[in-house]
Amino acid sequence: MNYRNADLNLLKVFEALMNEGNVTRAASKLSLTQPTVSNALRRLRETYGDPLFVRNGAGIRPTRRATELWAPLARSLRTIRGTLEGESFDASQSDARLTVSMTDYVACIVAPRLLERLGELAPGMRLHTHPGTVVDFGQSLDDNRADFAIGAYNDDVQRPGFMRSRRLWSVDFACFMRNDHPLAKLDKIPLKKFLTARHLDVSLAGRVGGIYDRVLQSRGLQRNLVSTVSHYSAAYEAVRRSDLIAVLPWSEGLETVRMTGLKRVAPPLAAPARTVELAWHERHETSALHQWFIALVVEMLAREPAARTARAKPGTRS
Structure with missing residues (x-):
């Protein structure tokens, strides 16, 4: 030009x-x-x-x-x-529409808090969420199906060059089972009993065998994986109603009602911790609306114990 x-x-x-x-x-x-x-x-x-x-x-x-x-x-x-004087943004007067891609595990934690804050600060703003996976999060940002994606993205996932992100909170993994499960009386599950128990796993992309299975395989081990579901909410409920056990995400201070009535113990082999991130496309770097939303989400979760742990870890992406 x-x-x-x-x-x-x-x-x-x-x-x-x-x-x-x-x-x-x-x-x-x-x-x-x-x-x-x-x-x-x-x-x-x-x-x-x-x-x-x-x-x-x-x-x-x-x-x-x-x-x-x-x-x-x-x-x-x-x-x-x-x-010049800068682009102003008045959240209290905004009727903007934002779409956020997130898993049901993340949604149960983030959505209630976020809707509460938006009701206080931006009552006219419209928020919509849709399911997201590590497979399509980049595509959903690139083609504008989502303004933001929130999820626990693996370090081995290829990150698009256009993606920007901020750490929100740390996710650990625990072994969940119903309170009266035969293994529930044990404070520490022997490795052999753990591997032979009937396991349930969650795969958002519908794949059989996830990160934890790779951890076991690296040690020449294999668990008795009998079922895979695509939603965390279904996994917690299935464990509650059966003799299945599952290695599922857990974050201190961010427990949800789905975890009540379940016994939580450390698995014999620890699952690698992950960090939940807020991601967006670089084209939104000039948008006052999007920058306001990023600051809101980061501030909103900053008071949570798990978020303080995440911030203490090096390597924040931006």
Whole structure:
């Protein structure tokens, strides 16, 4: 784009399209009509000689050229806003819509707290959640199905280059069983009894054999895995109603009602601890709304014991 002919309003349209992934929503965010935004997109395409955005279901997704342009343009917009008075955001007056991808384990912890805080600070804001897995969290952020993803992502999961994240709290794993299970009277389960017991596992992606099975395999061991379910809530309830045992997430100070009536003991071999993170796409780095939400979630969970443990650990991503 020739600097002398540059139109900053076009860059604001480009930013809105990147953030919203939908022409209608971008127009609403900018308080413009849809034809006006479509016309601005046409001018952007002529300027850069690229479609920039292509249809993707009910919305649009950026082309490779648009993605390449976004990083330097986003930095420029941040600089411009910082030089001027800055972009203001009044949460109490906002009617914004945010979508967050999370597992049911995370949702049971985060959603009640988050809805309470939004009711206090941003009563007009609309929050929607949908199930998420480590398999598709990057895609859901990239194609604008979700503004944020919250989950315990493994260090061995390939993280997209566009992803930014903040640590929220640490997750340990414990062996759960019903209170009157034959093994429940033991404070420490012998390894042999543990391996031969009937095990239940959770796989959000529907895979058989997860992280804990790899821990066992690395030691030449194998447990008696008889069932896999795709929801943590189903796992806790199944354990409560059967003779199954399960190595499931547990975080100090973040227990939920699903864990009541269950015996919790340490497994003979510890499962690797994981950290729950809040993740978002880098295109939202210029959005006052998204930055406000990030600060809200981090502050909201900062008072929890598990969150303090997470912050003490090195390697926070941002």
